[in-house]
Amino acid sequence: MVARTGLYAVLAANVAVVLYFFFAAGFASNTLIVLGRLTGLFGALLMAFQLLLVARLPWLDRRIGMDRLTSWHRWTGFSVLWALLAHAVFITFGYAQSSSLDPVNQLIDLAETVEGVLRAVVALGIIIVIGVVSARFARRRLAYETWHFIHLYTYVAVVLAFTHQVAVGTSFASSSAARTYWSAVWGVALGAVLVGRLVLPLWRNWRHQLRVSAVVPESDNVVSVYVTGRDLDRLPARAGQFFLWRFLTKDRWWQANPFSLSAAPDGRTLRLTAKAAGDGSAALRHMKVGTRVFAEGPYGAFTTMHRTRPEAVLIAGGVGVTPIRALLEELHGHAVVIYRVATDRDAVLYGELVELAHAKGAELHLVTGPPVPDRLAPAELSRLVPDITDRDVFLCGPPPMMNAVIGSLRELGVPKQQVHFERFSLAG
Structure with missing residues (x-):
């Protein structure tokens, strides 16, 4: 919660600073151009925030989790796309309103005569392509490696967009303080990516x-x-x-x-x-x-660091037992382990779970059978763990099973802060 609040606070503070420099620069153009400049600033600020979300900084990752950071990155990315599209439309139509050119020829004229506009057009084109391949219908059809390779062009778009803004942005052209601030924002965002995605992994692998x-x-x-x-x-x-x-x-x-x-x-x-x-x-x-x-x-944030109760329930489905088995080894306090599989043969590492449960005084339940009927429905969970609302719940398994269990926990009244889960979700 502290990390999430901190991220929101950082974003809100930067929005306030951007608005200050925007209003300080004054309004010397028509309404469409003013809106275009404002959406361009917010689009670029969100782009920097988006980089921070996927920088894989250990402090954030352990407190929020890569899956949630990636989900926020995804939705921030679509906000960036719409903000920059609005920026391009407002600017083009705004300048066309002040000239005798139609919007298409006005955009061509801006690209040919104004420094940095052509770079901005290329950057927007890259962002549109990345937005299309990140949509669910396309993402499901692409191998992760292919999607990741395309996604790397985001960094090209970032450089092009930044140089465009600093060159022609009214807020920056009229204020050295604004230019210094904007350079610092992007320096922090790109520096975080460099440290989290390159320097730290290289250092750790060289060391270990x-x-x-x-x-x-x-x-x-x-x-x-x-x-x-x-x-x-x-x-x-x-x-x-x-x-x-x-x-x-x-x-x-x-x-x-x-x-x-x-x-x-x-x-x-x-x-x-x-x-x-x-x-x-x-x-x-x-x-x-x-x-x-x-x-x-x-x-990952799927650790005992986020415990809120002295006792726990560990619920695993299929090969999702792997982090659950590790957590059981580390947990202190009484634990109930529920392992959901189709058949006894699917119970991977079950022998180790039995030994660990015996050594730690934990209860272990192997639940077998087909997915339907739901064998982890509210009534069954309440029977296996009568005091489940007073325990932390750690959950890992296939998405349909996890969604069903989360629904059951909600029906049973288990407080949201006591339910801990994480989905593998990678971002480029």
Whole structure:
């Protein structure tokens, strides 16, 4: 809550500063041009805020979670698109109103005669393309790597848009203080991306020198990979978090896959457990011991850091048991574990859960059967955990199962702040 409030406060403060410099510059043009300049400023400010949301800064990520930050980034991105489209329309029609040119020829004239306008047109074109491929209908049809490659052109658009604004923006042309402020805003946003997305991962991987130490099949389609390295006791990873793993083989080095830690970090070894759901995860079974690993992270707010009650309920579905198993290892206080699978054969790591539950005095319930009827409906959850409203609830599993359980918890009256979950959601 503190981190979220802080982000809103930062955005609100910058909106106030932008408005101050906007009004200080005065209004020497018609209404359409004034609106165009204002939407351009807000569009650019939101773009800088958008970069901050996906900078993967540890302080924000551990308190908010990559899934929520990515969701905010997505909706902020569409706001940026509409703001910059409005900027282009208002400016073009505003100048056309003051001249004898039609809007199309007015835009061509501006691009040919005004410094930076052509760069702005190119930047807007890039942002439109990125907006289209980020829409759900397109995103579902693109491989993550393809979408990510296209998304990288955002940084080209950022540079073009920034140089355009500083060159011709009325608020900046008339005030050195405004130019200094705007440069600082973009310096912080781009600096955060550079540190969080490049410097910190490179530093950690150079320091820890990660390698595969063992590959252990857990079932026909599930495998655990053990990773070791130097000074892992100084890697700030916690149970419930995940990494973006790159296994540096000839055919897979370019793929990054998000896998949770399936055991609490012990300072010597990291373990991930994955189900074969695609080529990348299926290839883990054939990974050779000694393979170099490049891991980005740890990421995620799905940790005991956010506990509000001394007792907990851990609810897992399918391979979503991996962070749940790690959390059980780390949790203190009485815990109830509910593991939802279709059949007993699907209960990955169940033997480890039994041993951990016995050692920690936790209750363990294996719930089997088809998805319908819902076996984690409110009545069943209340039967398994009569005092569920007095416990923290940690939830991980397939999206349909998670949505159903969240609905059940809502019906049972479990306070929202006691329900902890995280979805894997990556942003470029």
